[in-house]
Amino acid sequence: MDIRTRLLETAEQLFERHGFAATGMDRLTSAAGISSRTLYKHVGNKNGLIAAVLNERDRRFHRLVEADSIDALFAALETWFGQAGARGCLFLRAWGETGGGVPEIAEAMERHKQRLRERIDAIVLAEIGRHDDDLVEAIQLLFEGATHAATYRGEAAADAARRAAHRLAGLARIA
Amino acid sequence: MDIRTRLLETAEQLFERHGFAATGMDRLTSAAGISSRTLYKHVGNKNGLIAAVLNERDRRFHRLVEADSIDALFAALETWFGQAGARGCLFLRAWGETGGGVPEIAEAMERHKQRLRERIDAIVLAEIGRHDDDLVEAIQLLFEGATHAATYRGEAAADAARRAAHRLAGLARIA
DNA sequence: GCACATGTAAAGTGACCGTTTTACACTGCC
């Protein structure tokens, strides 16, 4: 496996499981089996590593969530929980741990949320045949809520969100 | 002001703004104007301090959210954003930063979420005249979603969640 | 055959971490 890929995958797992600040660079290099010199050549510094991990995660997330229906969207979320665990949104966690003061991290989060919104917009168009900002926003809130509620309620949160989204889409359809 | 109160308020602000790991005990004692010896006599250690901050926040939160209607619930959330800022759920953030491995913190989070659910259950009973677990869960998801979406969408997230909750309650009323 | 890029191992940088210790001052109560 490519060194950079191995580094980013290892880092993502450790960040996800233990948090960003609590994951030291030494633990990371020994877990990934690379030297610290190599790590710094690849990502510059710790914030660069965090941003790289987030951007890679964003790519993977949006490859999974290429859904074109509400059902598929929340099924993808449930799949995601199974693969990556349910410990809240890693973008929000990174933003929070760094106090929101690291531009590259803040930008990664904004981009991720914006892309999610666009995906949901496309789904709403497919489901009810027109744009509906209120419905898009509601579904994004349910998605966000499920992401976080899953930490204490388990994967079932995705299904509850799916059902609520369906009810709202039904209302929008006849409005 | 009472020393313990001053300590917890200062700690809550710093934790909220910079994260838990990034807030050192030295910065905390000097910000609160107390000695580190006094701090450790009061809360034992850093995890004890975090748990104390969370439990105090839970009390304050539930004093604010004594709403008995959907409107009042989300109005309270908007008030909360104005008072405490919108940086995501501090309970989830603490749980995530500590890897979920600190019992006193995990318990504080569970208790907080359970109490929120009970509050929403009472609101649903008042709004539609009977218990409805699906509606309770949906509203909690919207509440959770607004809490986190507010970090990148601003306080308006609370209003969007309020409107979606109303639509769902309307459906449940005629079902 | 030699420069060059890319990797390793390992020690070292100063700063900061959470926590404890030492020594001292002020209060209120029996």
Next chain:
DNA sequence: GGCAGTGTAAAACGGTCACTTTACATGTGC
């Protein structure tokens, strides 16, 4: 008068932090 309780300031504890440096091993391309 004396003692317990509660606070302070300041230094010290060993450990870990992010990051750099030094020295050396590769394979690849011209």
